[in-house]
Amino acid sequence: xxxxxxxxxxxxxxxxxxxxxxxxxxxxxxxxxxxxxxxxxxxxxxxxxxxxxxxxxxxxxxxxxxxxxxxxxxxxxxxxxxxxxxxxxxxxxxxxxxxxxxxxxxxxxxxxxxxxxxxxxxxxxxxxxxxxxxxxxxxxxxxxxxxxxxxxxxxxxxxxxxxxxxxxxxxxxxxxxxxxxxxxxxxxxxxxxxxxxxxxxxxxxxxxxxxxxxxxxxxxxxxxxxxxxxxxxxxxxxxxxxxxxxxxxxxxxxxxxxxxxxxxxxxxxxxxxxxxxx
Numbered sequence: 001x002x003x004x005x006x007x008x009x010x011x012x013x014x015x016x017x018x019x020x021x022x023x024x025x026x027x028x029x030x031x032x033x034x035x036x037x038x039x040x041x042x043x044x045x046x047x048x049x050x051x052x053x054x055x056x057x058x059x060x061x062x063x064x065x066x067x068x069x070x071x072x073x074x075x076x077x078x079x080x081x082x083x084x085x086x087x088x089x090x091x092x093x094x095x096x097x098x099x100x101x102x103x104x105x106x107x108x109x110x111x112x113x114x115x116x117x118x119x120x121x122x123x124x125x126x127x128x129x130x131x132x133x134x135x136x137x138x139x140x141x142x143x144x145x146x147x148x149x150x151x152x153x154x155x156x157x158x159x160x161x162x163x164x165x166x167x168x169x170x171x172x173x174x175x176x177x178x179x180x181x182x183x184x185x186x187x188x189x190x191x192x193x194x195x196x197x198x199x200x201x202x203x204x205x206x207x208x209x210x211x212x213x214x215x216x217x218x219x220x221x222x223x224x225x226x227x228x229x230x231x232x233x234x235x236x237x238x239x240x241x242x243x244x245x246x247x248x249x250x251x252x253x254x255x256x257x258x259x260x261x262x263x264x265x266x267x268x269x270x271x272x273x274x275x276x277x278x
Contacts, residue, residue: 002080006091010037012084013044020047027231032223038092038142045072045089046106046135053113054181062114069107076100096141103138105130113183121187128163136162143224150221157216161232164209167202168239172255191251199247206239 017040018025028039052064075081075090092098109130117123136158144151170177170185177183178191189198210232217229242255 005084006087009084009088009091010040013037013040013088016040016044016047016085023234024231027227027234029227030230031227035142035223035227037088038096039139041085041088041092042135042138042142044085048085049107049110053110065107065110065114072103072107073100076103092142097146098138098141102134105134116182119185119187124185124187127185128166129159132162132166133159134162143221143228154216154219157213157219160209161213161216161228164206164213164239165231165235167206167209168235168242171199171202171242171250172238175251175254178251194247194251196247199250203239203243210236210239 014037017028021043024043028036028043031039049065049068052061052068056064071081071083071086072089075083075086076093079090079094081087081090093100093103107130109127112123112127112130119127137155140151140154140158144154174191174194177185184191186198186202214232217225217232220228238255242250245255
């Protein structure tokens with residue numbers, strides 16, 4: 001029966017998420033129970049595409065990503081895929097009526113990572129839209145569960161949160177992106193002489209987006225608010241740690257939040273939620 005394969009697919013998406021991201025796994029755990037599996041499915045899909053462009057260096061990445069793209073839309077059309085992660089993802093796309101354009105924009109950003117790019121301001125915004133903002137919108141589709149008015153009301157805030165998360169990731173990974181992958185996402189920034197003034201300008205953008213995003217988090221349904229807030233405070237903690245370091249320092253090491261600190265943030269989020277202090 002296909003139900004058994006769907007259950008296997010769901011477990012594969014969850015395993016993909018927990019294997020690659022403890023921070024998002026913590027956040028998903030604090031979503032309402034009915035929301036967890038759909039978000040695992042979205043993250044599993046996103047993670048596979050990201051791994052193609054970031055990790056499979058001894059393989060034909062362009063071919064693999066194009067095949068993944070074809071398999072994705074075929075799975076959505078047929079309502080099944082023998083790739084368990086895609087089978088799990090198509091189920092969510094079809095059940096929650098996720099706009100296919102969001103998926104196309106995401107995959108377009110992944111394609112941008114296949115070639116060396118000189119990021120202009122327009123390309124920078126396009127990349128962030130596809131790689132992060134639309135992922136937030138996919139999750140928002142799940143959170144609002146068919147309420148189109150609520151989705152449209154919260155859409156700008158979800159995009160701000162996705163953008164802030166992605167820019168924090170850019171700063172966290174700037175050393176590896178520059179030295180290992182020959183990538184520089186920041187327009188008009190020369191990473192070989194990355195300075196504190198340039199870093200501060202990026203941080204000011206992130207701070208503004210975090211402020212706007214928090215307004216939207218407070219408006220989320222109770223089933224999703226706590227999990228999203230936990231991801232928010234994790235990223236704020238990571239961001240604050242990055243802010244306290246020089247540009248020279250983040251070009252020499254990758255900044256992390258230890259797992260035991262993540263657990264502390266989790267409990268803080270729980271207490272704030274119960275006290276309605278978000």
